[in-house]
Amino acid sequence: MAASEFSHLRCQIDARLEQLLPRQADDPVTLAMRDCLLSGGKRVRPCLLILTARGLGNDSPPLLDLGCAVEMIHSASLILDDLPCMDDASLRRGRPTTHRQYGEDIAMLSMVALLSRAFGLVSEASGLAPEICTQMVTQLSRAVGDQGLVRGQYQDLHASQQLRSVNDVSTTNTLKTGVLFQATLALAGLAAGANELTASRLKCFALAFGQAYQLYDDLTDGLAVNGKDVDQDNGKTTLVALLGEEEVRQRLAGHLAKADRHLTAVFGADSSLGRFMHGLFSRFDHEHGGLLSQRASAFPLSRH
């Protein structure tokens, strides 16, 4: 039941993204934007945003656009991450990366256009009070900027040749993945008029979820099944390299349990957001032949 609940939501998100960026055959930049946005993607961030706001009692149409804005920023960050001067990746979601398909210049322009469109979408979100929209723009600006994704990307690239501590790697993970989840949940809280305590719990949830998500990514690096270049992180210090797979699996389970506790404090023991999170990691696990649940005792995937 839960699966179909979320697949309907994903379809709504896909349809809205498609609508926001209509096909213009003569414009390679919008084609590249569409390709990156519409070719797959689990829509994790828009789903989190919408399910959280709904859980808090808001189910208004602008949620869909806010989710699409966050997805556009995420897509832009993938294009950036894959560029020759960054990770120089050739595959993403099983397809050629944007610069491989369209050229580096168009990849870069589509990245800039996606970012800029995201801010515009938030500022134009209808039905929200303008003072809420401006706070959302502020949140996204911080998430992207030199203390957010940009800093994470820099650390990820430039610290990779050095010996790094577990804390350093965790900080980079938070900046590369956590801050956008944090902004996503902050937008949901703002849209639903969450009080300070709830907003702070959602922030803790986002950070725990982000750490779990990044560890999953580290665990599956080197596996062809994830549709990216195999061993993309080769040369970078990941927590898997520092701690070993088993320890990372346990930590991932710990982050999920922490995320669960914060969710329960906000929504009670059973929430659609909780079902979404567990469904997501169960699917990851299934896709990777039980990689995450090899020590079932440490991994609470059976809960839902």
Added chain:
Amino acid sequence: MAASEFSHLRCQIDARLEQLLPRQADDPVTLAMRDCLLSGGKRVRPCLLILTARGLGNDSPPLLDLGCAVEMIHSASLILDDLPCMDDASLRRGRPTTHRQYGEDIAMLSMVALLSRAFGLVSEASGLAPEICTQMVTQLSRAVGDQGLVRGQYQDLHASQQLRSVNDVSTTNTLKTGVLFQATLALAGLAAGANELTASRLKCFALAFGQAYQLYDDLTDGLAVNGKDVDQDNGKTTLVALLGEEEVRQRLAGHLAKADRHLTAVFGADSSLGRFMHGLFSRFDHEHGGLLSQRASAFPLSRH
């Protein structure tokens, strides 16, 4: 008198930019952002914004931050424009371009951070009504996005090998230069609560000013004195190549006269914005040994 009036304003803008982006010696991304933002630059856009809003009766502190936001977007567009996969420029304002000095990855990250910071600055501008801030974010998003600077940059790169008409080149010029001037003036109008007629005149002024500005750029390409690579536009179709220098000089004068008419309609015959514009083009002319005024009859530089 006029010169010192504007040099004080430029100092205020420089000081605020410096304050907004404090030096962090251990962070190459913010160093690159600062370098691009603070190393020269005529501050044309912030000056236009502030002088326009003042002329319309608003002289509040957030104007400075709005001006800095527009300047950040302009700086980001210069970094982008210079990248190896774009113009592959080595010099800008007489110094190595950002990617030459810091590497391509840091140039790109600083470009993204500047863009994103600009949106944040506008959303946080204190003393403005939130509904004004959201409209400003919308304006800037459109100016940057796939129908604005991004499209201009694409056309500039990809149409360069073809034979292009005067109209095509003018459209590219508008997208590359005019749309950000247009957004700059729109922000000024919004900050000052301009009515529709005034806003529309300011838009016409911005477009005429932008065309004049771009023609100046075309005329001075190939001259080492402008601090950029000599013949950066080599291989691109410019209006100078299509029409010849003399015709371009006349057109430039025509655009300035048009800009003047719109200014006069809003502010009367003598305005600080008018003095600024004429002072700017006179300075250009002086710096280039009278390049613009070789046919004084066609060029109204003597007015102020």
